[in-house]
Amino acid sequence: MKLNRRHFLGTGIAASALLTAPTVWGQAKPKVVVIGGGAGGATAARYLAKDSDGAIEVTLVEANPIYTTCFFSNLYLGGFYEFEKLQHGYDKLTGAGVTVINDMATGVDRAARTVTLAGGQVLPFDRLILSPGIDFRDGSVPGWSLDAAEIMPHAYKAGPQTQLLKKQVEEMPEGGVFAMIAPPNPYRCPPGPYERISMVAHILKSKNPTAKIIIADPKEKFSKQALFEDGWNRHYAGMVEWIGPDFGGGKVEVRPEAMEVVIDGEVTKVACCNVIPGQKAGKIAEIAGVTDDSVWAPVHPDSMKSKADENVWVLGDSSAQGDMPKSGFSANSQAKVAAMAIRGELTGSKTFPAKYSNTCWSLIAPDDGVKVGASYEPxxxxxxxxxxxISEVGEDAALRKATYEESLGWYAGITADMFG
Amino acid sequence: MTTARRSCIAAVLFALGTLPGASEEIGDAARGADLFARQCKACHQIGEGAKNRVGPQLNRIFGRRAGSVEGFTYSRSMARMGADGLTWTLQTLDAYLANPKALVSGTRMNYRGMAEPEARAALLAYLRDWSDRPQDIPEPEPTARKTDPDLAPEVLALRGDPDYGDYLASECQTCHQADGSDQGIPSITGWPEEDFVIAMHAYKQKLRPHPVMQMMASRLNDEEIAELAAYFATLK
Structure with a gap:
């Protein structure tokens, strides 16, 4: 950004703030607290700080000093991306004027407009952004709880769980069975479980070709199904078995101690089991009281503002907004609309009609990438x-390779957009 | 290529041209031959025994995937457009000749573009003579050209509100890095505004093949495209 241009914009904002938001004048700067430093929260914090030119005090609360992106973690699993490249610090956000606090938010008092952190600190806010991602619903897979995640990992929040799952897949005994318990809708990253199957199959194809993969799925159909099934047939013929609800894929029990999976009463001994449980809004959204019976947080479609509180925004996976999938791209897109709307309320800057978009790339095998995307309006x-x-079955190899290479460019782009 | 064959095609074109509501004939192939000799021949060969030189040989270019002549080393940009599905048709070749870098940003073809629509039509008619006869291929490329109005100068010149540019551009920056880095998605920073406007309209009209870009461009109006062009042209 050219300095003179930014300077010009900054002057314009300050001038309009004087005219339209006189209450701000002479008082402390308005405060925005953002909880969750992922695709929604980091993007919102960065855009608020960058575009308000210091007129808003932005504080980002994130438990992890180094963030590991869930998107692209499947590529790490398949050996296509290094774990370290999934990790990002917050130095540049700090440099952009965001106060980053590495702590866990444990309480929200919406009446007093404060957030309480595990370390005891209390943060006042004028506007609060909740972008805490997902948590798991208790009891959604009989026999499994978070206590069993060291034996049967979920690997659906990236980090040590992802590394554990990769290790388990690589150490599977010859001819062993890999089982995935796929989640019910709605859940984070609709193509994610099936891209993960592709990555596991890719590893097993070279290291353990007689191994088998079974997916127990409670859903009638899944994202990019035709593309994945075509890819599995072409690259991993005979290795992958998908068990949908018609064949008992929704009637599942796991026995972590015995390493058994029971599908519709039939017991299978497994070498590795990835349980992706049913999901709900991140816990702090529930604590803040902005979720409803759906276990997600309803928001106004034109701004991402919570329907429960006019000073609270909910972004990304935790929000219930309509047609957008729960993805990093969606959260990043929603964050820009939210940052614009909040800036408008706090500094009187201009606001524009919301536009949202999403694209999800998936890798099926080396140089065989596919994508699906949509644009959205409130x-x-x-x-x-x-x-x-959506990509089509039967596309030529050059296009699939170009799609994969494009996904690498997207990862570089969105992480630069989030973290600076 | 014999004269007999050329006149045969001309006869077919003439017949098409007489049908009610038919499209316009491609153009004046004789003038096209002259234009080719003066503006293209230094780099491109066409006709019997044509070989790749500075540019690829141009026989049977219609219906061919961009960047696909064997033995020719293309720019990364042209290879990417080919992989994305750009195929040479009357419409896409016309856009490419009008402004090569607007259709294929990083093309190595060192040619400024041919502004006059009739001149492009003439050149296309000449190139078309060296492609397959339409009746001999199962799904023939059109031999006539849909009249496709060029962008009005006022569309190229629209400018508006820089705040709106900021907001609109944020959507692009999920993929296109503001600092111009290209790690798999091309840079759009620092483009001449006119190239940017033409490129976005080429996506909007689905001349450029990329589905994400077609979708993004389809919901931008002329003012918004001009706004983005101004934004990214001045971004540093």
Whole structure:
């Protein structure tokens, strides 16, 4: 950004703030607290700090000093991406004027407009952004709880769990069975479980070709299904078995101690089991009281503002907004709309109609990438899809390779957009 | 290529041209031959025994995937457009000749573009003579050209609100890095505004093949495209 341009914009904002938000004048700067430093929270914090030119005090609360992105963690699993490259610090956000606090938010008092941290600190806010991602629903997979995650990992929050799952896959005995318990809708990253299957199959194909993969799935159909099934047939023929609800994929029990999976009463001994449980909004959204019976947090489609509180925004996976999938791309897109709306309320800067978009790339095998995407706009009821596209079965190798290379570019782009 | 064959195609074109509501004939192939000799021949060969030189040989270019002539080393940008699905048709070749870098940003073809629509039509008619006869291929490329109005100068010149540019550009920056880094997605920083506007309209009209870009461009109006062009042109 050219300095003179930024300077010009900054002057404009300050001037309009004087005219339209006189209450701000002469008082402390307005405060925004952001909880969660992922695709939603980091992007929102960065855009608020960058675009308000210091007129808003932005504090980001994130438990991990180094963030590991969930997106692209499947590529690490398949050996296509290094773990270290999934990790990002917050130095540049600090440099951009965001106060980053590495602590866990444990309480929200919406009446007093304060957030309490595990370390005891109390942060006052004028506007609060909740972007805590997902948590798991208790009891959604009989026999499994978080206590069993060291034996049967979920690997659906990236970090040590992802590393554990990779280690387990690589150490599977010859001809062993890898089982995935796929989650019910809605959940984070719709193609994620099936890209993960592709990555596991890729490893097993070279290291352990007689191994088998079974997926127990409670859903009738899944994201990019035709593309994945075509890819599995082409690259991993005979290795992958998908068990949908018609064949008992939704009637599942796991026995971590015995390393057994029971599907519709039939017991299978497994060498590795990835349990991706049913999901809900991140816990702090529940604590803040902005979730409803759906276990997600309803928001206004034109701004991402919580329907429960006019000073609270909910971004990304935790929000219930309509048609957008729960993805890093979606959260990043929503964060920019939210940052614009909040800046408008706090400094009087101009606001524009919300536009949202999403694209999800998936890797099926080396140089065989596919994608799905859509653009979205708010309607009174929800964020609605206006146009969409998806890769086609039978595309040539050059296009699939280009799609994969594009996904690498996207990862570099979105992480630069999030973390600076 | 014999004269007999050329006149045969001309006859077919003439017949098409007489149908009610038919498209316009491609153009004046004789003038095209002259234009080719003066503006293209230094780098491109066409006709019997044509070989790759500075540029690829141009026989049977219609219906061919961009960047696909065997033995020719293309720019990364042209290879990417080919992989994305860009195929040479009357419409895409016309856009490419009008402004090569607007259709294929990083093309190595060192040619400024041919502004006059009739001149491009003439050149296309000439190139078309060296492609397959439409009746001999199962799904023939059109031999006539849809009249496709060029962008009006006022569309190229629209400028508006820099705050709006900031907001609109944030959507692009999920993938396109503001500092111009290209790690798999091309840089759009520092483009001449006119190239940017033409490129976005090429996506909007689905001349450029990329589905994400077609979708992004389809919901931008002329003002918004101009705004983004101004934003990224001045971004440093």
């Amino acid at each position: 309607t009174p009821e929800k964020i609605a899809s206006v146009e969409s596209f």
